[in-house]
Amino acid sequence: MGGEPSEGGVANAIGNEVATKTSFGGYMETKGVWEARAFASDLCRHMYKLGWFSGTGGSITIKVHDDSMPKPRQLILISPSGVQKERMVPEDMYVLSSDGFILSTPPLKPYPHNPPKCTDCAPLFMKVYEMCDAGAVIHSHGMESCIVTMILPFSKEFRITHMEMIKGIKGHGYHDELVVPIIENTAHEAELVESLTEAIKAYPKTTAVLVRNHGVYVWGDSWISAKTQAECYHYLFDAAIKLHQLGLDWSTPTHGPIRGINGIWGCNGTMSRALKVGGLSLDYMIEPSQRCILLDIEGTITPRSFITDVLFPYSHANMGKHLAATFDSKETQIDINLLRSQLDVSLGKYVEQKSFLAVVVNFLVLAWLFVSTLRIQIQDDLEQGVVSAVPIPPDYVGKELVIASFVANVEAMIKDRIWRTGFQSNELVGIVFDDVPVALERWHASGIKVYTYSSGSREAQQLILSNSNYGDLRKYLCGFFDTKMGNKKETQSYFEILRTVGIDRALDMFFVTDVFQEAVAARDAEFGSGNLHPAGK
Numbered sequence: 001m002g003g004e005p006s007e008g009g010v011a012n013a014i015g016n017e018v019a020t021k022t023s024f025g026g027y028m029e030t031k032g033v034w035e036a037r038a039f040a041s042d043l044c045r046h047m048y049k050l051g052w053f054s055g056t057g058g059s060i061t062i063k064v065h066d067d068s069m070p071k072p073r074q075l076i077l078i079s080p081s082g083v084q085k086e087r088m089v090p091e092d093m094y095v096l097s098s099d100g101f102i103l104s105t106p107p108l109k110p111y112p113h114n115p116p117k118c119t120d121c122a123p124l125f126m127k128v129y130e131m132c133d134a135g136a137v138i139h140s141h142g143m144e145s146c147i148v149t150m151i152l153p154f155s156k157e158f159r160i161t162h163m164e165m166i167k168g169i170k171g172h173g174y175h176d177e178l179v180v181p182i183i184e185n186t187a188h189e190a191e192l193v194e195s196l197t198e199a200i201k202a203y204p205k206t207t208a209v210l211v212r213n214h215g216v217y218v219w220g221d222s223w224i225s226a227k228t229q230a231e232c233y234h235y236l237f238d239a240a241i242k243l244h245q246l247g248l249d250w251s252t253p254t255h256g257p258i259r260g261i262n263g264i265w266g267c268n269g270t271m272s273r274a275l276k277v278g279g280l281s282l283d284y285m286i287e288p289s290q291r292c293i294l295l296d297i298e299g300t301i302t303p304r305s306f307i308t309d310v311l312f313p314y315s316h317a318n319m320g321k322h323l324a325a326t327f328d329s330k331e332t333q334i335d336i337n338l339l340r341s342q343l344d345v346s347l348g349k350y351v352e353q354k355s356f357l358a359v360v361v362n363f364l365v366l367a368w369l370f371v372s373t374l375r376i377q378i379q380d381d382l383e384q385g386v387v388s389a390v391p392i393p394p395d396y397v398g399k400e401l402v403i404a405s406f407v408a409n410v411e412a413m414i415k416d417r418i419w420r421t422g423f424q425s426n427e428l429v430g431i432v433f434d435d436v437p438v439a440l441e442r443w444h445a446s447g448i449k450v451y452t453y454s455s456g457s458r459e460a461q462q463l464i465l466s467n468s469n470y471g472d473l474r475k476y477l478c479g480f481f482d483t484k485m486g487n488k489k490e491t492q493s494y495f496e497i498l499r500t501v502g503i504d505r506a507l508d509m510f511f512v513t514d515v516f517q518e519a520v521a522a523r524d525a526e527f528g529s530g531n532l533h534p535a536g537k
Helices: 014-024 031-049 122-132 143-151 164-168 189-202 223-245 304-326 330-353 356-361 365-383 399-424 435-445 458-466 491-501 516-524
Strands: 059-063 076-078 094-096 102-104 136-140 157-161 177-183 208-211 215-220 292-296 449-453 479-481 509-513 528-531
Touching (some): 031 059, 031 223, 076 122, 122 136, 136 223, 143 208, 143 215, 157 223, 164 223, 177 189, 189 208, 208 223, 215 223, 304 399, 399 458, 435 449, 458 479, 479 491, 491 509, 509 516
Parallel strands (some): 292 509, 449 479
Antiparallel strands (some): 076 094, 094 102, 136 215, 208 215
């Protein structure tokens, strides 16, 4: 709607336009042109009844078929903007030359009608004609074409398969997956030209492009083809919406329950949104009121296999090397002194109760004291959900197992420093799921604040995200939480995070994790929470 493609917009040159009008004067009065005008105005009235052209919105363009003229040279009809589409008549259609010059303008109508103006869709229509060899293009504001993009607020595609009406889309059969690109809306229609162009280039098979929160462009070889496909697209959009309302996944061949991937819970524990399997899916909905998102790291942002098969083996293999290289550093000396102080405390308590001779005679007790002290620290780590904490078994299982678990926990104390060295030397690169950067960027642009909550330390989280396979992603994040907030499977931890962030209403924050118990704990704190199926980890 809006702005006429004036003799400086679509046309570009007044002198050329006048000459073109003169040369086409007689041709525009032919039967073929008037029949095409009648078709176009009739379609506008029909599509108004379908709800596609309500409120003067929507538009249509048709090429005037002429066997004696190649399609790229055929005249173009375009509906006007700002008129009641249900009252359209043939004279209301604009006539343009194949290169965009306005040849005929609708007559001026008396008050309360507005002066005629060609739709802002004209540059987009011309781009489709140029790139797709189309014979007609329909721009619909149908409700279903708008809502279906809202169900997928962070996706750049609409996908559906195994629906009979897919057969009505050019080049598709029942078993095929139909993919429709989604572009972002702009304040002015003409500003969509660039993104429409990129979508057509990226999806050369498509005959439609969805515009988020706006509508859809559909084209075909003729007005019949465009109309037929538009009807099929709207049917499929509507089917997807209804399947979503029933908790069914429209994008899979079986259209099975979304609940099969564990679902999403709101504060009352009922299914309210859908998540795709694996990583951070872009196919779920964040409520408008939820202005903060809290993301788990392991299994949600990064594959669990990256932690278990890459990071942990790296710290284990490089512990001795790291200690040797950093022995004189302040950090390593702090770690050593911390272990010594733990032993000194235990020894001091023992000396208070025993004579010096008894201590000497029972020197072997010192080792037991140290391990006992470390057991207490490790047990505390385990209770807080620290990933790398390993229980130290009782002495009767054998010294080999006790020593091995002791070494593992000493390694856990310094693993962040080992990983830091690995990332700095480019021996390590943080791996994140492919859809994570897209989601983070979109949330950031939408003004949504994003935080992370992991059983790994804050430093480890930042190391992974600042050295990821997609570059430094920390710019999209507002904060990092670890188990200093509490165990991730305890509800109280989520209350602590709310207090730290300064949010009064728990439902304003949405938590995403692949661990069921964590989602339940967040739900019990009245968070919006999502439990991703633990696949592809």
